[in-house]
Each structure stands twice: as C-alpha cells, then as structure tokens.
Amino acid sequence: MLSQLMQQFELASQKYALANGIERDPDWYLLKLQEEVGEVTQAWNRLSGRGRRKGKTAEEMRQDLSDETADLLGHVLLLAHNSGLDLEASIQRKWRFEPAI
Template identity: 55%
Template sequence: MPPLLKLADRFEQASRTYASSNGIARDEDWFVLKLQEELGELTQVWMKLTARGRRRGLDDTALREELANETADLLGHILLFARRNDIDLPAAIVRKWRFDPGVDDIA
C-alpha cells in the first residue's frame, strides 16, 4: 500500500474514533464541510499572523504553532475526503504534479 494511503487510513481511524466519542455523524456532506471549516481556521490564523486579524494576546510563536496545527487538520481532512470518495490520490498526483508519491527518488 502506498505511504499516502497508509496515512489516509491512520487519519480515518483517528477521525472515526473522535466522531464516535463525540456523537458526530460523518455523512457525505460532513467530509467536504470539514474541509471548508479547516481551511477557514487556517485562514483565520494566517490573518492573525500577518497582522490582518486580532491576535488576542498570541505571539508569533503561538500563532506559528496554531498555523502548523491547522495545516495538519486540513491535510487530514483532504485525505479523509479523498478516501471517502474513492479518489486515487497517488494516481492524481502523478497526473497533476508529474511525480510518484510512492517512490523515494530524492537524492
């Protein structure tokens, strides 16, 4: 199994556990709505970090940590969305980015 699909499986397991523990129904719409929500949260942190939003007492270090956390959330939800919709991300990356994410050919 390609590493990207293994990673998607790990996000799926964590998401399923979280949803079950919190009574969240992950229907078809949930996956795309979560993408939008997470992108909004990433944008909100970016606005604060670039002096276009209220920092609420957070310094650059705290905001950069939040930016990393929201980026991780967005990546996770992209992988969840692709997995739920049977999107072959490795094949799409080959088509669109012209490299194979399952091949370690970086010297």
C-alpha cells in the first residue's frame, strides 16, 4: 500500500527535479527531509503564536501547516524509497498494526 504512494511521490519528485535542474543524489533525500522539518516547525510556530503571522489568517496558517506536513510526508517516503526501506514491515513491527494506506 505505501509502495504505491512512494511511487507517486517518486514520479512527482522526478518531474520536479528535471524541471528545476536538481540532482537527487543520496544526500539530497536526507537534506530535503531536514528542510521540510524546518518548514513544518516554522508553520507550527506561526499557527501557535510563536512566529510572525505575515498577515495570514488562522485558516491560512492551518493550510500552511497542512501543506508543509504533506511535503514532510512526501520526503519521508522519498527517503525510504531511495534507500530501499520496507516501511510497511517497519510499521507493523514498531507500531504493531498494518498500514491501510
């Protein structure tokens, strides 16, 4: 189930990298993941009153947090895909349930 989602993120990432001249070497996956963690943190800080609102409404800030969280999820899946990780087996082992995604 997750493997299909990984493939979708992989295809989208390939298109983005080609369009923007980005080389996705092994380090890129981890560096992008770290960048996205920072962006989620920034969005959370804004929403929770710990950062500048930049003129955004509460709903816009919630949307930013949702968008950045989606980016973070995508980059987790890209890292797993590029590294050949079996996230479904790890979820079953670590969280003790079968992912339905």
